[in-house]
Amino acid sequence: MSSGHPQLSLSRRQFVASGVGAALAVGIGAAPAHARPRTFGSYGSPGHRLTPRTLYVDARGAGDHTTVQAAVSAAAGDGYILVLAPGVYRETVSVPATATGMTWIGAARDPRRTVVVYDNAAGTPKPDGSGTYGTTGSATVTLRPDGFTARGLTFANDWLRADHPEITGTQAVALKVMGDRSAFFDCRFLGHQDTLYADSPALATLARQYFRDCYVEGDVDFVFGRGTAVFDDCHFRTLTRTDLAGAPYGFVFAPSTAGANPRGFLVTRSRITSTAPAAYYKLARPWVPSSDTTARPMLVVRDTRMSSGIDAVAPYTNMSDAYPWQGQRFAEYRNSGAGAVVSVAANRPQLSPAEAAAHTPGIYLGDWRPAFRLRSGGG
Template sequence: MAVLGLVVGGLAPTATAAAAAPDATGEAAPDGTRAGPGHHGGHGRPDATVSADGRGDFTSVQAAIDAAPAGATEPWVIAVRPGEYRELVKVPAAKPFLALVGTGRTAQDVVIAYDNANGTPKPDGTGTYGTSGSASVTVDGADFTARNLTFANLFDEAAHPEITNRQAVAVLTRADRLVFDGVRFLGNQDTLYVNSSSAAVVARAYFRDCYVEGDVDFVFGRATAVFEGCEIRSLTRGSTTNNGYVTAPSTMIANPFGFLFTRCRFTSDAPAGTVFLGRPWHPSNDPDAIGQVLVRDSWIGAHVGAPAWSDFSGGWSWRDARFAEHHNRGPGALVTPDRPQLTRAEAAAFTPRTYLAGDDGWAPFRRS
């Protein structure tokens, strides 16, 4: 059994899960995102303002991104006023250091959303969008930041029974050094696709005090991603046996760091024991995609059962992936032969800093 490349020992789950992080007023949104007015990093004023009512510089998020300078070396802050922005948003590689900041009181006040799925036909008749093409928001620009807003894919599965490929991505990331702070990600299958520009490239993303919901493989990809203080909510699909998988990592074998969940809450209204923490995804049956996931110091609800990890179709066993837990608590934090646990000494090598440092020492932990 491959577990983070280490020998596995067992520890009973005893850590206390972190509560939703409060804002300066001491309040916290019900979904774990921070309440409170938007803030603009180190800027006293935003560089551009988006407002659907026409009272800002732009009425669409994409128009503001299109107008931002290429090749920036410091943050270019786009303030987004409350409202729903039904549009496709793409941050190109030529525009690093963009920041999208919602100015509402909570992340729910600013919603950026679209409704394409993998199997949605393209309007020009050239086929369907595919999983990557279904993304409501695509981030290819490095050093991107999003704060205090919601990204969603609103594809309605029930309304489109003719579409069988139902992967519908809210956000696709392929760039390095990304920060999502107090952001909500909403969808069903394949909500959050954290990837990189190619299999040979490692891309890093940090999710702080975020809320992510979905049902099937709703956090997936080959990027290195740290989720700290987040709520990870599994939606029920109405099954009494299998209501989906939280993660589907495709971490390349040369990369020791895939997905880390620390001080998170795994919640659901699905029946007990019907949700898996993950399964190993091998894109195009790539044998070098050996997924890595560690869930540590977190609270796990009863929706996760004694077998917390699942095989992937095509004969890919979860036991050959790098899946482990450490120091969790809650009714779903069971310790069984099918729930590999790291020892304290082993877990010391797998922290947010070790995941994100890379060769440049990136440490996006201090709040601005």
């Protein structure tokens, strides 16, 4: 089934030409060159042009807008395409639910070169004195519409605990996505605690999200939420912490699967690496929030390679003893690497081949087949 997103071809000769400058980097946890997601080719040739619903963003003034939020605010209606020139866009961005079918594209070949970043944390005081931001309010980018697609971008939150010892609310979200049929290709998500929030707009609303060839890094619950999210051929990296003397440093996944999302997180054909000492990270812990005590967190990790940074003996733990992980839906299938060794069978539930057949991207995504297609030809 078609994703419903436009087939694209970038041109605007002057704009594309402006996107070949030196790379800009965000100053937190950059992945080594070998860990980068696969890049992609040129989005078209000079002389081709996009639809009238295309807006070009360039912080240096070569586009229609200099900030991403300005372009989002100018995009009245659905189906808009935002093309972001290389650069660091230090701002928070909120996309309303009415902007259905919106697409963001990094004009550079490398997602490292186009970065949307800010530095709010849950405990950061709001400028108007009305309190702190909270976890949701800390997000650098908040996406509410259905049918959103992004490719070739970095979403980051560079708030650091060491810089703010007075703040105890250390959750700092890079991206919160809530819409159904939201897809991300060749994107990077950088942060520490609560980096990527795969959520839904309401407990009773289905929200499916797809991540392909993406890179996510962090330390505490850095992939979390109640949505149905598929991570296909992605790279997760756990970071070293200087504020803790011993294990555990943190947790990769913290699903809080809601009733309207019968399936939670599926990780397939991916890898989990670490900069931390061996066994300093748990693979997951279930999150049953006070706002939804009926949640049944679900995580399946299959055909994935885990480094020694994951505690192979006891990879799961509790967020609350009232909701032990053994009562949730955690399972693995055909994983490999030092962090995937099954030494205590009771600590690592494994799927049979027949059970694994029910845990594939197609099953989780249902009638939606996410795709990103380019169109050739001008007009």
